[in-house]
Structure formats: C-alpha cells, structure tokens
Amino acid sequence: MFTVLTLFKEVYYMKNNYHKENLKENILILTVKIIKEEGYQSVSVRKIANHLDVSPTAIYRHYNSLEELFTQAIVSVSHEFTNLLKTSLKGCQISPTQEIATVGVCFVNYATTSKNEFDFLFLSNYSLKNVSLNHKSDYPLILFMDSIINQAIKENNFKYSKEILFNQLWCFIFGYAVLVSKKQIELNEELIDATVKSFLTR
Amino acid sequence: MFTVLTLFKEVYYMKNNYHKENLKENILILTVKIIKEEGYQSVSVRKIANHLDVSPTAIYRHYNSLEELFTQAIVSVSHEFTNLLKTSLKGCQISPTQEIATVGVCFVNYATTSKNEFDFLFLSNYSLKNVSLNHKSDYPLILFMDSIINQAIKENNFKYSKEILFNQLWCFIFGYAVLVSKKQIELNEELIDATVKSFLTR
Numbered sequence: 455m456f457t458v459l460t461l462f463k464e465v466y467y468m469k470n471n472y473h474k475e476n477l478k479e480n481i482l483i484l485t486v487k488i489i490k491e492e493g494y495q496s497v498s499v500r501k502i503a504n505h506l507d508v509s510p511t512a513i514y515r516h517y518n519s520l521e522e523l524f525t526q527a528i529v530s531v532s533h534e535f536t537n538l539l540k541t542s543l544k545g546c547q548i549s550p551t552q553e554i555a556t557v558g559v560c561f562v563n564y565a566t567t568s569k570n571e572f573d574f575l576f577l578s579n580y581s582l583k584n585v586s587l588n589h590k591s592d593y594p595l596i597l598f599m600d601s602i603i604n605q606a607i608k609e610n611n612f613k614y615s616k617e618i619l620f621n622q623l624w625c626f627i628f629g630y631a632v633l634v635s636k637k638q639i640e641l642n643e644e645l646i647d648a649t650v651k652s653f654l655t656r
Numbered sequence: 657m658f659t660v661l662t663l664f665k666e667v668y669y670m671k672n673n674y675h676k677e678n679l680k681e682n683i684l685i686l687t688v689k690i691i692k693e694e695g696y697q698s699v700s701v702r703k704i705a706n707h708l709d710v711s712p713t714a715i716y717r718h719y720n721s722l723e724e725l726f727t728q729a730i731v732s733v734s735h736e737f738t739n740l741l742k743t744s745l746k747g748c749q750i751s752p753t754q755e756i757a758t759v760g761v762c763f764v765n766y767a768t769t770s771k772n773e774f775d776f777l778f779l780s781n782y783s784l785k786n787v788s789l790n791h792k793s794d795y796p797l798i799l800f801m802d803s804i805i806n807q808a809i810k811e812n813n814f815k816y817s818k819e820i821l822f823n824q825l826w827c828f829i830f831g832y833a834v835l836v837s838k839k840q841i842e843l844n845e846e847l848i849d850a851t852v853k854s855f856l857t858r
Contacts (some may be wrong), residue, residue: 577779583839613706622851624829629831636783639823649824656854 478516480506485527492523497648524580527592529604532573535564536594550605556651557602558627559643563622573634599624608652622653680718682708687729696726697824726782731795733773737766738796751808757852760806761827761845768831774837778830801826812856824855 484505490499495576499520503510515524542560543553565572603620607613612619626649633639673736686707690699701722702769719725723812745755765783767774777783806824814821835841 495675531748576840577834581838618847618850621847622854624841625762625831625835625851626828627831627836629827629829632779632834633827633830636779638778639826641816642823645820645823648820652824652854652858 477506477508477512481513481516481523482526482530485523486530489527489531489574490570494500494578494580495572497524523581528575528580532575532593532595535571535575536598538564539598550609551650551654553602554606554623555647557586558630558650559641561642562631562634562646563625569635570632577632584617606654614656619653623627623650668732679708679710679714683715683718683725684728684732687731688727691729691733691776692772696780696782699726715816723782730777730782731755732798734777734795737773737777738800740766741800752804752811753852755804756808756825756851757805760832760848760852761843763829764833764843766837767837774833779834808856814856816858821855825852
C-alpha cells in the first residue's frame with residue numbers, strides 16, 4: 455500500500471508539475487494560434503481555458519489580464535515577423551537603401567497574406583504605443599529597422615534627423631500596407647523604391 | 657359623410673405620401689447619425705427601422721441592402737469631410753504646396769477628432785475601392801485632391817507621374833493619420849510640411 459501511495463503521489467506530482475510548467479507557455483502558444491487563424495478579436499480567456507481544459511482561474515494565475523497576455527503575444531508575433539523580414543534580405547547583394555525598399559515590399563505583402571497578424575500588430579489597441587527610434591526598445595522590429603536605417607544613412611551621407619526619416623518611412627510604408635490590404639490601391643514595387651530613395655537623397 | 661370620407665382619404669394620402677417622400681432621406685440621415693455617434697459597426701436595418709417606427713421591409717423598399725445604404729452614406733460623409741478640408745484653406749494666403757501640407761494636417765486631425773467617420777471612410781469594407789486619380793470619379797474628396805495637386809505640380813514644375821505623386825502623398829498622409837489616431841506616433845506639422853516638399857521638389 456505504501457509503495458502504491460508513493461507511486462500515486464509521485465505521478466500526481468509529476469502530472470501537476472508538468473501542467474504547471476507548461477501551462478503558461480501553452481496559453482501563449484494557443485493565443486497566438488487563435489490570433490493567426492481567427493483574429494485577435496476572437497481570443498477570450500474562456501476560449502483558452504476550454505481548449506486547454508483548465509479553469510479561467512488557472513489562466514489568470516499566469517496572466518493578470520487579457521491585456522498582459524496580448525502584450526506577450528505582440529512580442530512573439532513581432533519576433534516571427536522580424537525573422538520574415540530578415541529572411542527577405544538573406545542572400546541578396548543589395549545596397550542598404552535597396553534593403554529598406556525590399557523590407558518595405560515585404561511589409562506591404564505581409565498586410566495582405568497575414569492580415570490577422572498585421573491587424574493585431576499594427577491596428578489593434580494592443581499595438582506598441584509610441585513607436586520611435588528614440589525610445590530605447592527591445593521590440594525586435596524596431597531594432598532591426600534601426601540597424602538597416604543606420605546603414606542607409608551612412609551610404610547616402612544623409613544629414614537630417616534620423617527620427618524624422620524613420621517617421622517618414624514608417625508612415626509611408628504603413629499607409630501603403632493598409633491601403634493595399636484594404637484593396638484601395640495596388641502594390642507597385644517601383645513606387646516603394648522611388649519613395650525610399652526620395653526620402654534618403656535630399 | 658361623403659365630405660368626411662374625402663377629408664379622411666386626403667389626410668391619409670398626404671400622411672402616407674409625406675412618409676414615402678421623406679423616408680429614403682430620413683433613413684440616410686439616421687444612418688449617418690449612428691455612424692458618427694456609435695460607429696458604422698452599430699448600424700443595422702432593424703435599428704433604423706425601430707428608430708423610424710417602420711418595418712424592415714419599408715427600409716428595403718428604398719435600399720436593396722445595408723451595403724447600398726452604406727455606399728450612399730460614404731458619399732454623404734465624404735462630402736462633409738471635403739467641405740471641412742476646403743474650409744481649412746479658406747482665407748489662407750499660401751502656396752499650393754503649402755495647401756497640400758495644410759490639408760494633410762487637417763486630415764491627420766480628423767482621424768483623431770472624428771474617429772468614427774474616419775474609420776468608416778477609410779478603414780471599413782465600405783471604403784471606396786481603387787482610389788486613384790486615373791479613374792474618373794465623382795468622389796468629392798478625390799476631385800478636391802486632384803485640383804490642389806494640379807496647382808502644386810504647376811508651381812514646382814514637377815515632371816514625374818501625377819499618379820505616383822498622388823499615391824505617395826496619399827499613403828504617407830493616410831499612414832500618418834492612422835498611426836496618430838492609434839497613438840503610435842505624435843502629430844508633428846513640420847514633418848508633414850517637409851515630406852510634402854520632398855515629394856514635390858525632386
């Protein structure tokens with residue numbers, strides 16, 4: 455009896471511990487999955503709890519609120535997106551200015567092919583506030599943009615404010631991406647090329 | 657009895673006719689009101705019918721679908737918005753290039769102060785598709801933009817494609833407006849000035 459009870463306790467402990475250790479991660483993985491497949495508006499604590507077969511209270515033990523969960527999901531989705539942008543440059547022998555244009559085209563395409571992720575990252579209430587190169591940020595997308603903009607600034611002997619350049623590029627590419635995804639204008643890669651060049655060579 | 661019946665018939669006819677004549681207009685006015693106060697997502701045929709004390713069928717007699725009603729509402733709201741933009745230029749002794757920048761600032765402010773109208777005009781499924789100066793359009797906003805862009809092109813001896821210039825301005829100002837309304841960046845009028853100039857003087 456003693457042995458069986460010990461064994462039972464051990465298994466119970468392992469199962470519980472396993473659950474505890476992975477639940478936080480599993481909540482985040484499932485949240486990102488729902489965001490991608492159905493859109494961030496479809497995520498709810500009840501839905502996550504049902505899917506993972508736990509109580510809503512168990513969810514709140516790991517994330518104080520849906521907002522805290524979304525904040526983690528933003529980091530995760532933007533990390534994936536940054537890797538996609540980096541991949542678009544891999545193996546390309548192009549100038550830093552051309553790199554910005556290539557990333558711009560990739561960004562516009564992402565708004566159409568990954569609409570749910572794009573809406574969550576850039577058009578939801580959970581999007582990063584005050585996007586700026588001046589704020590120290592560990593948002594991987596900003597760090598990546600900062601690094602390619604720095605190289606393009608060197609290449610073009612650009613003498614004006616980096617922050618203004620960043621905002622110009624950011625507003626233009628973001629506006630382009632939203633308008634293409636809403637089918638209000640069509641993607642024209644040469645237009646992106648020409649605009650990036652006009653910002654960098656004044 | 658004959659006189660009373662005639663009178664009754666006349667009053668009934670007048671009332672009915674009054675209703676008929678104004679219902680189409682009243683449906684549109686109410687739709688625009690709900691869009692402004694609650695957002696376009698709150699509009700439904702049932703809600704309009706309840707407010708106007710008619711049956712949903714009476715609504716469908718004038719508008720085949722909610723989409724047809726929204727298409728009319730887009731014209732109405734964009735007309736008001738265009739008048740607002742025109743007013744922002746009234747009495748200003750400024751150059752055509754400066755006019756574009758002023759309209760740009762007004763546009764960005766509108767996205768914040770009239771968020772519901774902005775979302776309906778530019779971020780909904782009912783927004784005008786394929787916005788372009790090439791397409792003959794009676795969308796008053798496009799006609800107005802076309803006229804001030806033509807003047808700025810003359811002023812700057814601009815030699816490149818008008819369509820490309822329009823898309824550059826449109827994507828930049830639209831992106832700026834959405835990012836400011838989502839509190840992702842702050843409005844900086846000088847940045848809009850500098851960007852409009854950089855597009856026009858190459």
